Amino acid sequence: MDASIYSAVEVEDLTVAYNSKPVLWDVDLKIPKGELMAIVGPNGAGKSTLIKVLLGLIKPVSGRYSFPDYQNCSLKELKRHIGYVPQSSSVDWDFPATVFDVVLMGTYGKLGWIKRPGKREYELTRSVIEQVGMSQFMDRQISQLSGGQQQRAFLARALAQEADIYFMDEPFAGVDAMTEKAIVVLLKGLKAQGKTVIAVHHDLQTVAEYFDWVTLLNLKIIASGPVDETFTDTNITQAYRGGLLNSKF
Amino acid sequence: MSSGIEIQLIAIIVALSCVLPGVFLVLRRLSMLVESITHTILLGIVLAFLITHDLNSPFLIIGAALVGVLTSWLTELLSKSRLLSHDACTGVVFTLLFSIAVILLSKFASKVHLCTDAVFMGELAFAPLNRLLVSGYDLGPVALYVSGVILLVNLFIVVLFFKELKLATFDPMLASVLGLSPVVMHYLLMTIVSVTAVGSFQSIGSILVIAFMIGPPVTAYLLTDNLKHMILISAGGAILNSILGYHFAHMLDVSLAGSMSCMIGVSFLLVFIFAPQRGMLSMNRRRRRQKLEFAKSTLLFHLYNHEPRVEREQSIARQLNWSAEFSLLVLQILKKEDKLRISADGVRLSPMGYEQLKQDQQAIFNRL
Amino acid sequence: MFDSLYELISNYTYQTVALGSLLLGLISGVIGSFTYLQRQGLLGDGISHSTLPGIAIVFMLWQSKNNALLLIGAAIAGLLAMMFVLNIVKYTRVKFDASLALVLSVFFGLGMVCMTYVQNMPNASQAGLTSFILGQAATMLRSDLYFMLICALIVLSLAMLYWKEFQLFIFDRDFAQSSGYSTSLINGILACMIVMGIIVGLQTVGAILMCAMLISPAAAARQWTDKFPSMVILSALFASISGLIGTSISSLVTQMPTGPSIVIIINSLVIVSMLIAPRRGLIAKVCQRRQNRINFNKKSLENVLGN
Numbered sequence: 001m002d003a004s005i006y007s008a009v010e011v012e013d014l015t016v017a018y019n020s021k022p023v024l025w026d027v028d029l030k031i032p033k034g035e036l037m038a039i040v041g042p043n044g045a046g047k048s049t050l051i052k053v054l055l056g057l058i059k060p061v062s063g064r065y066s067f068p069d070y071q072n073c074s075l076k077e078l079k080r081h082i083g084y085v086p087q088s089s090s091v092d093w094d095f096p097a098t099v100f101d102v103v104l105m106g107t108y109g110k111l112g113w114i115k116r117p118g119k120r121e122y123e124l125t126r127s128v129i130e131q132v133g134m135s136q137f138m139d140r141q142i143s144q145l146s147g148g149q150q151q152r153a154f155l156a157r158a159l160a161q162e163a164d165i166y167f168m169d170e171p172f173a174g175v176d177a178m179t180e181k182a183i184v185v186l187l188k189g190l191k192a193q194g195k196t197v198i199a200v201h202h203d204l205q206t207v208a209e210y211f212d213w214v215t216l217l218n219l220k221i222i223a224s225g226p227v228d229e230t231f232t233d234t235n236i237t238q239a240y241r242g243g244l245l246n247s248k249f
Numbered sequence: 250m251s252s253g254i255e256i257q258l259i260a261i262i263v264a265l266s267c268v269l270p271g272v273f274l275v276l277r278r279l280s281m282l283v284e285s286i287t288h289t290i291l292l293g294i295v296l297a298f299l300i301t302h303d304l305n306s307p308f309l310i311i312g313a314a315l316v317g318v319l320t321s322w323l324t325e326l327l328s329k330s331r332l333l334s335h336d337a338c339t340g341v342v343f344t345l346l347f348s349i350a351v352i353l354l355s356k357f358a359s360k361v362h363l364c365t366d367a368v369f370m371g372e373l374a375f376a377p378l379n380r381l382l383v384s385g386y387d388l389g390p391v392a393l394y395v396s397g398v399i400l401l402v403n404l405f406i407v408v409l410f411f412k413e414l415k416l417a418t419f420d421p422m423l424a425s426v427l428g429l430s431p432v433v434m435h436y437l438l439m440t441i442v443s444v445t446a447v448g449s450f451q452s453i454g455s456i457l458v459i460a461f462m463i464g465p466p467v468t469a470y471l472l473t474d475n476l477k478h479m480i481l482i483s484a485g486g487a488i489l490n491s492i493l494g495y496h497f498a499h500m501l502d503v504s505l506a507g508s509m510s511c512m513i514g515v516s517f518l519l520v521f522i523f524a525p526q527r528g529m530l531s532m533n534r535r536r537r538r539q540k541l542e543f544a545k546s547t548l549l550f551h552l553y554n555h556e557p558r559v560e561r562e563q564s565i566a567r568q569l570n571w572s573a574e575f576s577l578l579v580l581q582i583l584k585k586e587d588k589l590r591i592s593a594d595g596v597r598l599s600p601m602g603y604e605q606l607k608q609d610q611q612a613i614f615n616r617l
Numbered sequence: 618m619f620d621s622l623y624e625l626i627s628n629y630t631y632q633t634v635a636l637g638s639l640l641l642g643l644i645s646g647v648i649g650s651f652t653y654l655q656r657q658g659l660l661g662d663g664i665s666h667s668t669l670p671g672i673a674i675v676f677m678l679w680q681s682k683n684n685a686l687l688l689i690g691a692a693i694a695g696l697l698a699m700m701f702v703l704n705i706v707k708y709t710r711v712k713f714d715a716s717l718a719l720v721l722s723v724f725f726g727l728g729m730v731c732m733t734y735v736q737n738m739p740n741a742s743q744a745g746l747t748s749f750i751l752g753q754a755a756t757m758l759r760s761d762l763y764f765m766l767i768c769a770l771i772v773l774s775l776a777m778l779y780w781k782e783f784q785l786f787i788f789d790r791d792f793a794q795s796s797g798y799s800t801s802l803i804n805g806i807l808a809c810m811i812v813m814g815i816i817v818g819l820q821t822v823g824a825i826l827m828c829a830m831l832i833s834p835a836a837a838a839r840q841w842t843d844k845f846p847s848m849v850i851l852s853a854l855f856a857s858i859s860g861l862i863g864t865s866i867s868s869l870v871t872q873m874p875t876g877p878s879i880v881i882i883i884n885s886l887v888i889v890s891m892l893i894a895p896r897r898g899l900i901a902k903v904c905q906r907r908q909n910r911i912n913f914n915k916k917s918l919e920n921v922l923g924n
Contacts, residue, residue, distance in 0.1 A: 510726025
């Protein structure tokens with residue numbers, strides 16, 4: 001890997017297992033700062049797990065990860081610089097909340113315990129909802145949204161976090177073509193602001209179009225780098241075939 | 250027959266008739282619906298009692314069975330509206346029917362013999378007092394016959410419909426494709442649950458029926474994967490708990506049914522901790538062993554990945570983010586197994602280490 | 618008519634019980650909205666049954682009918698039961714519902730053993746089981762009211778302080794944790810609140826019906842609103858009003874137990890809400906469907922005529 005690239009996240013020797021079944025196996029990875037990176041791989045390759053470890057939701061068996069920009073920050077401080085878009089299937093959509101309420105939740109991380117959202121938070125919420133083009137649905141209960149609209153609301157919530165590094169778990173899952181375009185524009189906008197985006201992605205056709213960097217993952221890193229160098233047929237077949245014993249054997 | 254033996258016999262028969270439907274309830278995740286039914290049958294009992302004024306009338310059983318099925322049906326109905334979460338539906342139906350029963354009971358039945366205590370707690374100790382007399386001959390306690398008949402009915406249904414119940418439990422889709430309606434099986438099960446509960450309430454009380462229905466099957470569930478074995482183990486456990494519970498209660502002079510359900514709890518606890526494969530101890534032991542095994546292959550793979558660089562003993566703990574003691578332990582084990590060579594300049598894989606690594610990798614990646 | 622109403626309102630016992638039911642409604646309505654949204658309504662049923670051995674053992678050891686002591690015993694037993702339920706699910710393949718049913722019935726059985734043991738002891742006035750199961754609102758004292766008032770204040774201030782955290786936690790646990798909140802701490806606060814609410818309810822509505830106080834007000838409130846704060850407020854309102862009406866009915870009608878009449882009122886409210894609530898309610902849905910059909914027919918007719 002190019003040593004001159006400044007990385008937003010560094011992962012070293014990371015191994016994660018559920019009951020001794022490895023999900024990630026000695027992963028080393030440098031995520032470049034200010035790029036849009038896709039994590040690609042077959043089902044069960046550990047893509048979501050990797051994201052969840054970096055967010056501190058899962059404890060690894062071994063290995064380390066760090067955020068070089070925030071090395072001297074406390075964990076709490078660090079989390080204020082991280083945004084998260086979970087899989088949309090992970091929440092109860094019948095919860096009594098409107099789009100506005102959900103997006104407002106994005107500001108809670110910076111607020112901390114007990115403190116209430118104030119004028120600044122409300123304005124921020126309104127502006128990010130506008131950014132994702134959901135202004136006319138602001139007061140709608142979330143179960144009455146289409147899949148694409150739900151995903152937009154989640155994205156707006158992440159924007160309201162005002163983070164520097166965004167982790168997105170399948171932001172394009174179940175969205176319509178219009179929303180997909182809108183999300184891509186949004187991601188490019190984030191990149192223009194110098195933010196880092198790491199997204200789990202499923203559609204191999206669009207990787208080159210949407211992202212700059214790609215990490216091919218299947219238990220361990222198959223390849224990681226700029227899309228035009230890394231996203232090659234050999235690497236893809238290797239990742240999806242699963243036969244990844246090293247050539248030495 | 251002495252009354253002690255009679256009591257134990259009644260308890261065993263009641264426990265057995267509870268266990269038979271209980272096994273299917275645990276597997277079908279209907280435990281809380283049963284908790285709700287054991288409460289709501291009170292409404293059926295009270296209504297039937299107000300009509301017949303006889304606690305031994307068979308109408309009590311019919312009324313209870315109807316209300317039991319009604320409970321299950323109403324819960325499904327509310328649930329289908331999708332306006333409430335499923336557990337809320339159970340809660341609303343059961344508390345509503347139960348409240349109506351309690352009000353009826355206190356308004357109309359307070360002067361007669363049906364007192365609330367008897368319904369909730371039952372009194373096994375009094376069961377032998379009510380004898381079946383046929384033209385002057387004492388044929389034993391009535392409760393023995395009532396519970397005996399219920400046991401026979403349950404046994405008959407479970408044996409007759411064993412295949413259907415099994416299929417409806419494990420694969421409802423397939424069952425309905427084959428034309429064995431899972432809905433019919435569901436209501437059949439609910440009917441025998443209600444009948445069993447009402448047959449047992451006089452002896453063990455409505456609340457503890459649930460301990461007898463759920464306890465032994467849950468315990469057996471931790472011991473076997475085979476449905477038939479699960480039924481047999483539950484039955485054995487039910488008999489054992491009844492006898493032990495009786496003697497424990499006799500010793501301290503306390504509630505019979507209560508002490509039997511304590512025995513159910515104790516035997517579950519013992520199985521929960523000591524069960525050979527699914528107990529907490531063996532689970533913990535296995536997890537620890539797995540963790541160590543996994544750490545061993547993690548370390549081998551780590552060293553291999555960093556080749557040709559040679560890692561120093563001290564830096565391994567830091568790289569893998571392990572505690573110093575843990576990494577020392579893993580290193581020592583691997584060294585003893587001759588999978589590593591530790592020399593002055595660092596740690597290297599031995600030929601045996603490579604062999605092990607190859608095996609581990611094949612095992613892990615072939616699973617994909 | 619007015620005379621009897623006036624008589625009722627000036628009745629000392631009625632005042633106490635009515636105030637008590639009102640406070641209970643307030644507490645359980647607030648806590649219930651949290652447990653309802655977490656889909657843990659039945660956990661309340663399990664915990665309330667399981668408090669019996671705690672009460673019995675305190676009674677056995679100290680022979681005291683001191684309320685505070687009994688309630689502490691109940692709280693410890695309730696928390697212990699909750700721990701058992703969750704650990705059985707965590708360490709074995711037994712599912713949540715079976716684990717809950719097992720723990721509640723075994724704890725209840727243990728409670729019965731202790732109770733019958735107490736009754737055999739010399740100088741024990743019988744602490745009846747029926748009153749535990751069905752509550753005995755009529756014996757409520759002014760001192761009990763103070764205790765309930767304190768509990769209500771604690772619950773309300775916790776709910777107001779941590780409103781934002783509870784909402785975040787219940788809606789999206791992972792997001793809460795990734796935003797830097799300790800989810801185990803939030804969960805712990807919620808668990809303590811639930812146990813506190815149940816203990817307050819034991820005396821008024823009893824162990825079995827406490828389950829309704831935690832589920833039904835929230836279930837009814839959910840039908841009327843899509844906002845979390847208004848749901849909590851509405852749920853507390855529904856529960857308090859039902860408490861008040863239920864108490865009044867049971868005082869006006871002879872041989873009418875308090876707990877069950879409160880529960881019948883609140884459950885009727887659930888069913889009525891499911892029917893008539895705007896937009897979500899079943900009647901509104903039927904009308905909506907009919908309207909859609911009419912609109913569709915109109916459109917097709919227009920198309921036909923236009924062509």
